[in-house]
Amino acid sequence: MEIPYTVAERPDTGLYNAKLGIWLFLASEVMLFGALFSALILLRTGADYWPHGADKLNVPLATVNTFVLIASSVTVVMAWASLRLKEFGKAKMYLWATFACGLGFMVIKAIEYGSKFSHGITPATDNFYATYFLLTGLHGLHVVGGMVVFAYFLGPGAKMWRTEPERYTNRIETCGLYWHFVDLVWIFLFPTLYLL
Amino acid sequence: MAGATVEEIKRETRVYRNVFLALAAFTAITVAISYMQVSFALALTLALLVATIKGSLVACYFMHLISERKLIYTVLLITAGFFLVLLFLPLGSYLGSTGS
Structure with a gap:
């Protein structure tokens, strides 16, 4: 049986199904990260002392990571635009660039974590580091999740371009929406944890 | 989005590049604010204001919420x-x- 509305828009929603699906998923993600931000605010306002993020964390590395993630948001949206222009080769190049940015982000994150662990700093150290490791760790898992999806669309999933190019284009749009959300979360995590 | 002409898509890509430049500039501003000698309340307000502007740019242009x-x-x-x-x-x- 064929899956309905993978390309055509449903008459009642005006959207293809995957797009509505990803937005509902992102709504649940807002609640997940919202709960953790809420916990951070509560812990911070209730603490007698809360360290200044810049004194404890590596701001230059996090700044580089911010640029890397912003760049990856551009490359994924450029991949989608290239697919709409029927330029598959160019789209693949942009998707590889997105994957590379994700990998770069995780390598920098690993350097940051490695430095903390080598100094005996773990999530059990105090509330500041507990929230830092939890929020950045969960965000990092989302980056890895996105990279797995991009790897699939660059590998076995790329076959779809030959048979159903519009459906493939829509798939890149939906995973792009997810990737932009991951970027969006980082945009708020960066000043909240590292700079304030 | 569907049925856009080649010229419209190319115009969109120029917008994406401009948004990227704006995001990069706002990131630099965010870091600069953290080095300013201001009260915590002001630093928090400015940092969250810049983050909100950056988030809005991503949501409106990259996630196409401006025309959804x-x-x-x-x-x-x-x-x-x-x-x-x-x-x-x-x-x-x-x-x-x-x-x-």
């Missing part, structure tokens, strides 16, 4: 409502219990 279907706006509006409850309910409860 009504149903998506409805979903996001409901989410925003629940998000605010989630954010402020524990805080209100905490402030109430401490009498602040």
Whole structure:
């Protein structure tokens, strides 16, 4: 049986199904990260002392990571635009660039974590580091999740371009929406944890 | 988005590049604010203001919320409502219990 509305828009929603699906998923993600931000605010306002993020964390590395993630948001949206222009080769190049940015982000994150662990700093150290490791760790898992999806669309999933190019284009749009959300979360995590 | 002409798509890609430059500039501003000798309240306000501007750029242009279907706006509006409850309910409860 064929899956309905993978390309055509449903008459009642005006959207293809995957797009509505990803937005509902992102709504649940807002609640997940919202709960953790809420916990951070509560812990911070209730603490007698809360360290200044810049004194404890590596701001230059996090700044580089911010640029890397912003760049990856551009490359994924450029991949989608290239697919709409029927330029598959160019789209693949942009998707590889997105994957590379994700990998770069995780390598920098690993350097940051490695430095903390080598100094005996773990999530059990105090509330500041507990929230830092939890929020950045969960965000990092989302980056890895996105990279797995991009790897699939660059590998076995790329076959779809030959048979159903519009459906493939829509798939890149939906995973792009997810990737932009991951970027969006980082945009708020960066000043909240590292700079304030 | 569907049925856009080649020229329209190329115009969109120019917008994406400009948004990228704006995001890069705002990131530099965010870091610069953290080095300013201002009160915590002002630093927090400025940092969150810049983060909100950056987030809006990503949401409006990269996630195309500037021209999306009504149903998506409805979903996001409901989410925003629940998000605010989630954010402020524990805080209100905490402030109430401490009498602040």
